[in-house]
Amino acid sequence: QKEVEQDPGPLSVPEGAIVSLNCTYSNSAFQYFMWYRQYSRKGPELLMYTYSSGNKEDGRFTAQVDKSSKYISLFIRDSQPSDSATYLCAIGQGAQKLVFGQGTRLTINP
Amino acid sequence: SQTIHQWPATLVQPVGSPLSLECTVEGTSNPNLYWYRQAAGRGLQLLFYSVGIGQISSEVPQNLSASRPQDRQFILSSKKLLLSDSGFYLCAWSVSGGPYNSPLHFGNGTRLTVT
Numbered sequence: 001q002k003e004v005e006q007d008p009g010p011l012s013v014p015e016g017a018i019v020s021l022n023c024t025y026s027n028s029a030f031q032y033f034m035w036y037r038q039y040s041r042k043g044p045e046l047l048m049y050t051y052s053s054g055n056k057e058d059g060r061f062t063a064q065v066d067k068s069s070k071y072i073s074l075f076i077r078d079s080q081p082s083d084s085a086t087y088l089c090a091i092g093q094g095a096q097k098l099v100f101g102q103g104t105r106l107t108i109n110p
Numbered sequence: 111s112q113t114i115h116q117w118p119a120t121l122v123q124p125v126g127s128p129l130s131l132e133c134t135v136e137g138t139s140n141p142n143l144y145w146y147r148q149a150a151g152r153g154l155q156l157l158f159y160s161v162g163i164g165q166i167s168s169e170v171p172q173n174l175s176a177s178r179p180q181d182r183q184f185i186l187s188s189k190k191l192l193l194s195d196s197g198f199y200l201c202a203w204s205v206s207g208g209p210y211n212s213p214l215h216f217g218n219g220t221r222l223t224v225t
Binding site: 004032034036041042043044045046049088090094095096098099100101102103 | 202
């Protein structure tokens, strides 16, 4: 079993839709959770970072962590074509102990 | 604000040739520095990290090496490239001396093709 599992997609939705991206993890010692957005041929850009269960909101983005289920989600509201990218979850015990998901490729159709 | 620079952006090298990729960070002191490789359809793989000048930890035994000659400079090298070294190489930094849970911040990567 992989330490971090992420559905690779691809996921295609119409503009304005709510997008849900998910990752599961197996190690209960993991306590730091990040979401990155990666455009083609660019480095990953940090979107959200949290270390507690519950929700964290930043503009149109909401990160949700359920430690009891070892499940994290990223919600994108009012999705825009500029949100089209690959989204990576990263989970671990700190910056030196991160495990990345494979990434979900998302396309927002105008 | 902090910025991270990587170069070159793309590189095509023949098998058996040497490699040197450079990464520098501005706007912060004594950062933790990382080299990752991203292969198509796979997650990011940590290759090396450094907590200070001359201090390098290797995560994966391979054909590559890393060096940190200055506080904010990180170099990835190889003496003889293999076809399997092709990939997207990413440099990253995080805050040191503070919370162990500092997130990573990535550069824009170098796409290496070994022919």
